[in-house]
Amino acid sequence: MNNFGVINKRAPRIDAPDKATGRAKYVDDMVMPGMLHGAILQSPLAHAKILYIDISKAKALPGVKSVVTSKDAGLIPYGVSPARYDETIFCHDKARYVGDEIAAVAAIDLETALEAISLIKVDYEELPAVFTIEDALSQGAPLVHDRYPGNMCAEVHQEFGDVEDGLKKSDLVRTDVFLNKRQDGAFLEPQGCIANFDSNGFLTLYSSTQVPHYVMRNISMVLGIPIGKVRVIKPWVGGGFGPKAGTNTMELASCLLSMKTGRPVKMNYTREQVFLFSRARHQFRHKLTTGVKKDGTIMALVNECYLEGGAYASFGIATVYYAGSLLAAPYRLANMKYDGYRVYTNKPGCGAQRGHGGVAARAAWEQQLDIMAHELGIDPVEFRLRNSMQAGDITCNEFNMSSFGMKECIEAVAGASEWKKKKGKMRKGKGIGIATGFFVSGAGYPIYRSDTAHSTVVIKLSEDGGAAHLLTGSADIGQGSDTALAMIAAEAVGIPLACVRVTSGDTDMGVDLGAYSSRQTLMTGHATKQAAEDVKRQVLEVMAEKLKVPLADMDVKGGFVTFRGESPDFGAMRSTYIKEHRGFMDNPGDKDPLTFREAARIAFLSRGTIVGTGSYKPGDLGGSFKGAAVGTSPAYGPSAQVVEVTVDMETGQITVDRMTDAHDCGLAINVTSVEGQMQGSLSMGLGEALFEEVKFDKRGRILNPNFAEYKIPTALDMPNVDCIIVESNEPNGPYGAKEVGEGAIMPTIPAILNAVYDATGVRIWELPLTPERVYKAIKERDKK
Numbered sequence: 001m002n003n004f005g006v007i008n009k010r011a012p013r014i015d016a017p018d019k020a021t022g023r024a025k026y027v028d029d030m031v032m033p034g035m036l037h038g039a040i041l042q043s044p045l046a047h048a049k050i051l052y053i054d055i056s057k058a059k060a061l062p063g064v065k066s067v068v069t070s071k072d073a074g075l076i077p078y079g080v081s082p083a084r085y086d087e088t089i090f091c092h093d094k095a096r097y098v099g100d101e102i103a104a105v106a107a108i109d110l111e112t113a114l115e116a117i118s119l120i121k122v123d124y125e126e127l128p129a130v131f132t133i134e135d136a137l138s139q140g141a142p143l144v145h146d147r148y149p150g151n152m153c154a155e156v157h158q159e160f161g162d163v164e165d166g167l168k169k170s171d172l173v174r175t176d177v178f179l180n181k182r183q184d185g186a187f188l189e190p191q192g193c194i195a196n197f198d199s200n201g202f203l204t205l206y207s208s209t210q211v212p213h214y215v216m217r218n219i220s221m222v223l224g225i226p227i228g229k230v231r232v233i234k235p236w237v238g239g240g241f242g243p244k245a246g247t248n249t250m251e252l253a254s255c256l257l258s259m260k261t262g263r264p265v266k267m268n269y270t271r272e273q274v275f276l277f278s279r280a281r282h283q284f285r286h287k288l289t290t291g292v293k294k295d296g297t298i299m300a301l302v303n304e305c306y307l308e309g310g311a312y313a314s315f316g317i318a319t320v321y322y323a324g325s326l327l328a329a330p331y332r333l334a335n336m337k338y339d340g341y342r343v344y345t346n347k348p349g350c351g352a353q354r355g356h357g358g359v360a361a362r363a364a365w366e367q368q369l370d371i372m373a374h375e376l377g378i379d380p381v382e383f384r385l386r387n388s389m390q391a392g393d394i395t396c397n398e399f400n401m402s403s404f405g406m407k408e409c410i411e412a413v414a415g416a417s418e419w420k421k422k423k424g425k426m427r428k429g430k431g432i433g434i435a436t437g438f439f440v441s442g443a444g445y446p447i448y449r450s451d452t453a454h455s456t457v458v459i460k461l462s463e464d465g466g467a468a469h470l471l472t473g474s475a476d477i478g479q480g481s482d483t484a485l486a487m488i489a490a491e492a493v494g495i496p497l498a499c500v501r502v503t504s505g506d507t508d509m510g511v512d513l514g515a516y517s518s519r520q521t522l523m524t525g526h527a528t529k530q531a532a533e534d535v536k537r538q539v540l541e542v543m544a545e546k547l548k549v550p551l552a553d554m555d556v557k558g559g560f561v562t563f564r565g566e567s568p569d570f571g572a573m574r575s576t577y578i579k580e581h582r583g584f585m586d587n588p589g590d591k592d593p594l595t596f597r598e599a600a601r602i603a604f605l606s607r608g609t610i611v612g613t614g615s616y617k618p619g620d621l622g623g624s625f626k627g628a629a630v631g632t633s634p635a636y637g638p639s640a641q642v643v644e645v646t647v648d649m650e651t652g653q654i655t656v657d658r659m660t661d662a663h664d665c666g667l668a669i670n671v672t673s674v675e676g677q678m679q680g681s682l683s684m685g686l687g688e689a690l691f692e693e694v695k696f697d698k699r700g701r702i703l704n705p706n707f708a709e710y711k712i713p714t715a716l717d718m719p720n721v722d723c724i725i726v727e728s729n730e731p732n733g734p735y736g737a738k739e740v741g742e743g744a745i746m747p748t749i750p751a752i753l754n755a756v757y758d759a760t761g762v763r764i765w766e767l768p769l770t771p772e773r774v775y776k777a778i779k780e781r782d783k784k
Helices: 016-021 056-060 110-119 133-137 163-168 212-223 249-261 271-277 316-325 359-376 380-387 406-416 481-493 520-547 571-580 596-607 671-690 748-760 771-783
Strands: 036-042 048-054 064-068 101-107 121-126 152-160 172-179 192-197 203-207 230-233 265-268 283-292 298-308 336-343 430-440 455-461 468-472 500-503 554-557 560-563 611-616 636-647 654-664 720-726
Touching (some): 048 101, 056 064, 101 110, 101 249, 133 336, 152 316, 163 283, 163 298, 192 249, 203 212, 212 230, 212 249, 249 265, 298 316, 316 336, 316 359, 359 380, 359 430, 359 671, 359 748, 380 406, 380 430, 406 720, 430 748, 455 481, 455 520, 520 554, 520 611, 571 596, 654 671, 654 748, 671 720, 748 771
Parallel strands (some): 036 265, 203 230, 298 336, 468 500
Antiparallel strands (some): 048 121, 172 283, 192 203, 430 636, 455 611, 554 560, 636 654
16 A cells, blocks of 8 residues: 555645635736737638738727737748648738638727727638538649648558458458547637736746747747747636647737737637637548457557648647557557548648547547447457556557556446446446547657757745745646645655645746646656655755764655654754744744754755756657657556446437546546546546537638537536546656546547447447437438
8 A cells, every 4th residue: 555645645726725716817817017908800711812901090090009910920930840830920821711810909908909900901812712621632622721732731651560461360340430520628718818028128928828838939939039038927727628738829919019019918819719719629530440350359450530620730740640549559459550631621720639639539449349349249348358458568559558557447447337237238228338548648759859858847945944835837727737746746855735835837937848648747747756856855965964864764754854763863953943933833842853844944054045956858759660759658548438328219319327437547646636637538528429519601600609509518417427546556657647637538439429329229420429410310220
């Protein structure tokens, strides 16, 4: 049993009091002296040449301080991946989707800024547009970007093992096609920012971002400001889920406007603009061919995938790789072939969203495998157990499963859900389904080519030794990373959690690549643990000198210095401490053990401010083939899920009755937060399975850019969720910990799909599972 003092227990979130009482300040709550308000002009057309922009009337409007277009912003390209920098701050030749940014205004208030936007006249020449994969790839289709022939943003071709031989040796081979729909991130807080360019040429941007480090780099590159003069601070953030993991036009425009005016400039997206900016879930079309032996052994997989990616690349280069590479586990698979195509269209750009690139692929394959298990007469649980990978296995594309409690997860959900009692014994209209999945614990490499540390952390002790201040650039976007890092720091130093204070999300605090790819517990956690151990070592070194005790014979536990064997005489040290603190009411008593606070104070008197530093960078990961870096990670977290549903056979309405989820997080730093992340993943997966779809009209305009018409789950839609934490002790993680933020969404959609089949006898290969789609499938089955 683990003997931890702080971690691996339940702890309240350190940000909870401020959020619960309204003291937490989000971007929209912030005000600065002399602050201006900005607004953006966006294209009303999906594809159009820009012939002329007249800003004269907007500039003449009283209260307007600056109007900027591409002439002011320049044409330095940027994006997420340097391999596909295809964006500029503003359109200069043509608009590529409804919502593409044309110009921006800064004015004394928002009303004036919006009025000025309405006064900007743009002459467009409308061009033919492409809105579907088929249209974009058709012969002679108009190009979204002239430099990418055939509207092909990126394509991937990989083969591992001998797929042809694997299929030949298979006893059962089948092919299925699966289609999802675009989804929105649906975070509660729209993107917002305030830029402040000061008189000394330093630029500070406050932004509701997941990635302050990457935003800082893009601002420096695009606006020509040295990186050392750019600071990005993430205030409180109301959710991100991936779409906030890149630089948006609003951030760059607000910085440019502040540079032009010399005043702070605040900008916020409306909910409609959140949908227009998107950078959320792609639409995927997977065609999967799988071969298995009679005993259920998976022999080969052929995966062909087309991604509808919108007008800009964003994370799409990585997404198209993930859509293939993340099927290499959690089952043993020696032979895999993947052909992926990410296609440009005249819709908003897609990017990363929870379970990046793998959610639709997992939904397609888990349903197909369920069918094959049924055809072979093998129970779906048994089928998965036979094929599951375990710790020490390496995938065909060279992912190292250094810890991997997949079988434990499957067995846990099967037992907790009473699978054997229910499977095949439920009445018509009720069903039960299972699925599995896995995800990375941080991307193995930065987005840009660099040998940089992925995370650096500084911990500074207060001069009286009573508090440890953790300084990090990491981004808590609501997932609880600040609390997890504080717990790791407290555990490593040996002090109570209440003694740790966290300042995060600030590029001046250190390098941290941000909140994406479920990286912060493992990566920032490692740097935190290292910094905390550095602090403790420095304090104990002074104790060793003063008390004449070997360093190896001392430790810190629960806020007290402990000694192996007999405790030395530290009376003189305590007298020094108490003399400095006459009148204080919390001084230690004569018989109390030596406190860390006393030891840290003596260390300060001896050495000055005690500062510990830590950094983390993964070792060499992945293979030598093209694209090998995408999907590499120091660790992988598997999940299994059982879902029970009721389907109204007369309407097609689905009700999810119960969800049982098991996730291997290595070791739970904060048990409550791990369960919260599992529940959040299940909620998002349920929404994508049953309701969510961004809809467009024939001209590329979004029909449902609001939460009245874009449906997401509420508390009334969520069933009881049984969360089972599996701990496999990841050797590459701090204290054995690894991801939980995204892996738990992987099994949700296919478990629902498999449960719907169990309830109705019909397989559905297109999302979302609206009542109309389910009812139609039932009636078509009945006709046959």
